[in-house]
Amino acid sequence: MKTVVASFASEAGLVEALPRLRSLGMVETYTPKALEDDQPSILPLAVLVGGLVGTAGGFGMQVYANVIGYPVDVGGRPEFSWPAFVPIAFEIGVLSAVLAGFIAFLVVNRLPRLYDPVDEASLMRGATRDRWCVAIRTESPDRAHTMLRDLAADAVEELAA
Amino acid sequence: MTPFDPVALAGSNNPDMTDHVSGIALRSKAFRWGWIAIVLPAALTSVLIGSILYLFYAGVGIWGIDWPVAWGFAIINYVWWIAIASGGTFISALFFLTRSEWRNSINRIAESMTLFGAACAGIYPILHLGRPWLFYWLFPYPNTMGLWPQFRSPLLWDFFAILTYVISSVVFWYLGLLPDLATLRDRAPTRGKQVLYGVMALGFRGTSTQWRHYHALYGVLAAVMAPLVCSVHSIVGLDFAGAATVGWHSTMYPPFFIFGAFLSGFATVLLLIMPMRRLLRLERYITGRHLDVLGRLLLTSSLFVGYGYIMDAFNTYYGGEKAEITMYQERLFGYYAGIYWATILFNVLLPQLLWFAAVRLNQLVVALIAIGVIIGMWCERYTIVVVSLHRPRLPSAYGLYHGSIWDWLTLMGTVGFFVFGILLIVRLIPVISMFEMREILAPRRP
Numbered sequence: 035m036k037t038v039v040a041s042f043a044s045e046a047g048l049v050e051a052l053p054r055l056r057s058l059g060m061v062e063t064y065t066p067k068a069l070e071d072d073q074p075s076i077l078p079l080a081v082l083v084g085g086l087v088g089t090a091g092g093f094g095m096q097v098y099a100n101v102i103g104y105p106v107d108v109g110g111r112p113e114f115s116w117p118a119f120v121p122i123a124f125e126i127g128v129l130s131a132v133l134a135g136f137i138a139f140l141v142v143n144r145l146p147r148l149y150d151p152v153d154e155a156s157l158m159r160g161a162t163r164d165r166w167c168v169a170i171r172t173e174s175p176d177r178a179h180t181m182l183r184d185l186a187a188d189a190v191e192e193l194a195a
Numbered sequence: 196m197t198p199f200d201p202v203a204l205a206g207s208n209n210p211d212m213t214d215h216v217s218g219i220a221l222r223s224k225a226f227r228w229g230w231i232a233i234v235l236p237a238a239l240t241s242v243l244i245g246s247i248l249y250l251f252y253a254g255v256g257i258w259g260i261d262w263p264v265a266w267g268f269a270i271i272n273y274v275w276w277i278a279i280a281s282g283g284t285f286i287s288a289l290f291f292l293t294r295s296e297w298r299n300s301i302n303r304i305a306e307s308m309t310l311f312g313a314a315c316a317g318i319y320p321i322l323h324l325g326r327p328w329l330f331y332w333l334f335p336y337p338n339t340m341g342l343w344p345q346f347r348s349p350l351l352w353d354f355f356a357i358l359t360y361v362i363s364s365v366v367f368w369y370l371g372l373l374p375d376l377a378t379l380r381d382r383a384p385t386r387g388k389q390v391l392y393g394v395m396a397l398g399f400r401g402t403s404t405q406w407r408h409y410h411a412l413y414g415v416l417a418a419v420m421a422p423l424v425c426s427v428h429s430i431v432g433l434d435f436a437g438a439a440t441v442g443w444h445s446t447m448y449p450p451f452f453i454f455g456a457f458l459s460g461f462a463t464v465l466l467l468i469m470p471m472r473r474l475l476r477l478e479r480y481i482t483g484r485h486l487d488v489l490g491r492l493l494l495t496s497s498l499f500v501g502y503g504y505i506m507d508a509f510n511t512y513y514g515g516e517k518a519e520i521t522m523y524q525e526r527l528f529g530y531y532a533g534i535y536w537a538t539i540l541f542n543v544l545l546p547q548l549l550w551f552a553a554v555r556l557n558q559l560v561v562a563l564i565a566i567g568v569i570i571g572m573w574c575e576r577y578t579i580v581v582v583s584l585h586r587p588r589l590p591s592a593y594g595l596y597h598g599s600i601w602d603w604l605t606l607m608g609t610v611g612f613f614v615f616g617i618l619l620i621v622r623l624i625p626v627i628s629m630f631e632m633r634e635i636l637a638p639r640r641p
Contacts, residue, residue, distance in 0.1 A: 063401075063403050066213075081412070121356070132362070139408055147397075158381070166246060
């Protein structure tokens, strides 16, 4: 198994090349901005669940504290004065939604990952600026080289490992 | 410079922008103006630390607060700072949802303003506690005394609102920074910087799945942050409205406070981007269009705030309650009247100049108006806090209030700390969100 890294000068060049490159093996793109992608992400759901759990938990915590745990009679008003519990329930809900979203982002992307073998390719330095890079893990690096030449890749690099 | 400038001048492109913006953060030598700019903020930050230490040693008696005015500078400054902070979230989250392209080049500085504004705001309520080391009593944690906080109190709502706001702002800011930190890592000239930015970037490499989840999450979080910031400032308004104090007990307060947050937030952003675009040579990406849009928003929020002042007066006199009218007369003509009329001048009258396009593009005049607004918003909070408290319902409890030297030093200290923080941000991270600029710039050099 060899890893071949190639960079393209334009987004269109990379997008055109991708279907053919996928026939070589595992392909991963590294791009300065997002490619067109219509696959769904699970993160909005994580944020929603985090928000709902946080809101419900925050509300329940207040009800327990002020109705059961330590009831205080304020001018004869009802102990279960739920409208007064709404702001904190909302705030705790938002806090857990934001944290759930961020943690889920790290989990689904397996971050932090400070080192990846693909970093050894010097071409990768351009992937966060204006180069459109692709890494191909393949059994037949020679075919990859020919195909990339055909596809007018800007530069090609093969990883030693 | 015209109001019809594009959001990035013709000829701007991604490689030049990335090199220029990341070059600012990766410079090996500091800017010469940077050394001059940092002196005063650094000195004031030391003053802040010194006055906080003295406060912890001596207690809140060193401040001007007493009966009947027990809420002095600490609460005024707190509300003032949290309003400034909110402006940044409006720009980064609200205008993200409206897909406004002009936001892309200024949202990083607006969000950094939120971070340090919220930090300055967040310390005041703790300083204001008589026994600040017991602030953790606000947390609902099981304890041996079986006590729980009183969740029906707006002051406790405020604690949760600020806590949520500070943490969420940091997360939102950091998430928005990840792709740019990756760019800095890949362009770092030294091993040290590569490791520093590499660790901060957490391994973001721009893979297809990273980008997909990234955009999905960022959009949803923006939709969460926008109502959050409104709730935070509404709750600050409820801190006042929840009390039966003269002049405070009004349903108008939550939206009225949000209007004020808009006003001071836009003024502060304007005040930050104008020197920044010149000193860091960003005229190409922060154009007449940005100044024009922010000037219009400043004018609009000034009209909102003016409406609030008019309704405040109308409700008082139409309502006809004696204590309310006494307090209001005092506000208009009494001992503190100068501060009230300064509020009207700075927040409502001067911003009317922004009706003229020529004024909106005249950076000197805009800067003066923005400084006026920031001072005016402080005066507004001074009027709300002090004038109401110094004329309670019982004439026997009337009293005057003045800030002490420690009040002023703490206020100036937080101003210095804010500027200090912004200068650090400018030095260490990209001041323009590079990956968001790529959405609107040409991909290659012409």
